């Protein structure tokens with residue numbers, strides 16, 4: 001049955017206990033499993049290799065992304081680093097230039113030491129992707145919309161280029177979630193999420209998930225998950241399963257708030273730029289509209305003056321000033337020092353990530369209250 005997304009969140013085969021009918025998958029808080037017959041390996045033998053609660057989450061993300069198999073890791077970064085570990089010394093990867101700061105750091109401070117070379121190109125420019133491909137290029141790593149400036153890459157066209165050159169296409173789909181963007185339908189092979197964000201949705205768990213198209217590729221990721229062992233624990237897997245059930249209602253409301261905030265910010269004299277794929281005129285607006293079902297609940301503003309940015313972050317009362325996004329509460333973050341703090345200053349400046357930018361993840365508050373609060377914080 002081809003159910004709609006809201007139904008899939010609730011009816012996905014992992015919404016009930018198979019043994020008792022309980023409307024919640026049990027938390028199998030166990031490291032190991034009794035083996036009746038040592039000649040025949042049971043499905044679960046040791047929780048690094050497989051755990052029933054984690055499996056329920058892995059199957060859920062597989063289903064929602066339309067993939068063949070899914071894997072859950074102890075953080076979004078553990079998921080990203082584990083996926084990059086399927087490559088070997090001498091391999092080259094092309095990545096979007098304004099990728100999440102942690103992905104930039106792991107690539108430039110760890111994988112480069114292992115002789116896996118990641119080069120950063122402007123993936124919104126398809127020609128730049130094509131020109132960046134070398135004989136040893138093995139993968140294309142995309143993030144769209146990018147963070148914090150929401151640059152848009154055409155997923156379908158970029159993965160067509162990758163296919164033509166036998167590259168694996170990987171995407172960080174954290175900002176969109178499978179509700180708004182399903183990259184596998186557009187030709188992507190591996191979808192990664194920081195599940196810490198919208199999938200968990202309550203700012204109470206750190207986790208990462210990966211959905212893979214194709215058994216051969218999935219086996220490569222499983223080998224790393226089992227060998228490297230950066231797995232998600234049973235309680236955290238359960239928290240993500242619970243969070244995912246309300247993904248659509250949360251994101252619908254949060255997205256509405258984000259749209260309202262983006263339009264309001266655009267009218268304020270203290271604001272120079274609003275970056276949000278839901279605003280007509282945003283670079284890549286049409287491409288995003290064609291490949292995603294909504295602009296999401298995260299936006300950035302650039303004030304006219306660094307002092308206004310600093311004052312705003314000091315004076316806001318209704319939004320937390322914090323790293324992260326995707327929770328039920330509105331979060332204001334300062335990418336220059338937070339998500340992109342690990343990028344060298346000159347790289348940030350080249351990319352336009354300056355010290356006047358504030359990124360907002362819209363929460364579930366009443367937007368009128370947020371606007372009142374933001375008004376007083378802007379005006380000081």
Ligand SMILES: Cc1ncc(COP(=O)(O)O)c(C=O)c1O
Pocket residue numbers: 075076077078100102147172174175193194195196206207208324339
């Ligand atoms: C787009 C994106 N990818 C990956 C990560 C890393 O995820 P985690 O913090 O769960 O390790 C983050 C975290 O902020 C992110 O925003």
